[in-house]
Amino acid sequence: MEQAELLINLAGKSVNCRYNEANKQAILESRTETTEALGEAVLACAKPPALWLNSSTATIYRHAEDRPMTEEGGELGSGFSVDVAKAWEKAFFSFRLPSTRQAALRIAIVLGPGGGVMTPYRNLVRFGLGGVQGSGNQKFSWIHVEDLYGIIRFLQQREDLSGIFNCSAPYPVTNRELMKQLRTAMNRKLGLPAARWMLEVGAYALKTETELILKSRWVIPERLMQEGYTFTFERLETALRDILK
Numbered sequence: 001m002e003q004a005e006l007l008i009n010l011a012g013k014s015v016n017c018r019y020n021e022a023n024k025q026a027i028l029e030s031r032t033e034t035t036e037a038l039g040e041a042v043l044a045c046a047k048p049p050a051l052w053l054n055s056s057t058a059t060i061y062r063h064a065e066d067r068p069m070t071e072e073g074g075e076l077g078s079g080f081s082v083d084v085a086k087a088w089e090k091a092f093f094s095f096r097l098p099s100t101r102q103a104a105l106r107i108a109i110v111l112g113p114g115g116g117v118m119t120p121y122r123n124l125v126r127f128g129l130g131g132v133q134g135s136g137n138q139k140f141s142w143i144h145v146e147d148l149y150g151i152i153r154f155l156q157q158r159e160d161l162s163g164i165f166n167c168s169a170p171y172p173v174t175n176r177e178l179m180k181q182l183r184t185a186m187n188r189k190l191g192l193p194a195a196r197w198m199l200e201v202g203a204y205a206l207k208t209e210t211e212l213i214l215k216s217r218w219v220i221p222e223r224l225m226q227e228g229y230t231f232t233f234e235r236l237e238t239a240l241r242d243i244l245k
Contacts, residue, residue, distance in 0.1 A: 050100065
């Protein structure tokens with residue numbers, strides 16, 4: 001890392017699994033221990049990286065259907081996923097690095113071609129299951145992968161910026177709107193809804209958790225907008241058109 005311009009840490013075991021004790025420990029340690037090891041390595045550099053960007057998660061905020069969560073006014077939640085996010089940021093900001101700027105990226109659900117979260121959603125719509133999930137009122141905060149890259153470049157160029165940044169598109173949608181737009185983009189008129197109990201059964205069978213679908217993530221990138229970052233993909237419709245073209 002000597003004389004590196006930029007250090008980016010996105011490491012961590014996928015949360016797309018059952019939250020048994022072994023997986024919970026791996027999810028936590030893969031984030032905190034990696035961050036701690038990188039911090040020690042930066043401290044050991046004679047000429048350390050100018051900027052260290054460390055991943056965090058928008059899941060750190062509470063389930064929110066009443067108002068959006070910003071960096072300044074957002075309320076942190078509770079539970080396993082939130083505890084992991086808090087520990088992750090604590091490990092990151094525990095380092096005092098006089099020659100290295102630090103920024104934690106509270107990243108929303110990333111949308112892009114080539115797999116990721118788009119694959120299961122596309123399969124649901126393709127097989128006629130792309131209806132409302134749960135109440136449908138839960139917010140879906142998202143970001144196009146190209147904007148996540150753009151934010152990284154933006155923060156690299158803005159040497160006056162550090163701290164916490166919400167990395168999410170400025171216009172989140174409800175689950176109901178998400179599934180409707182997916183059906184439209186994939187030319188599917190109908191999609192069967194899924195009640196909470198159905199999702200619980202399906203999540204157990206697929207060895208995952210319903211939190212990924214049912215938690216209401218209503219996150220706004222207030223700091224980035226105030227500092228002048230321009231999103232390439234502000235609206236979900238445009239993002240889906242680009243990804244599914």
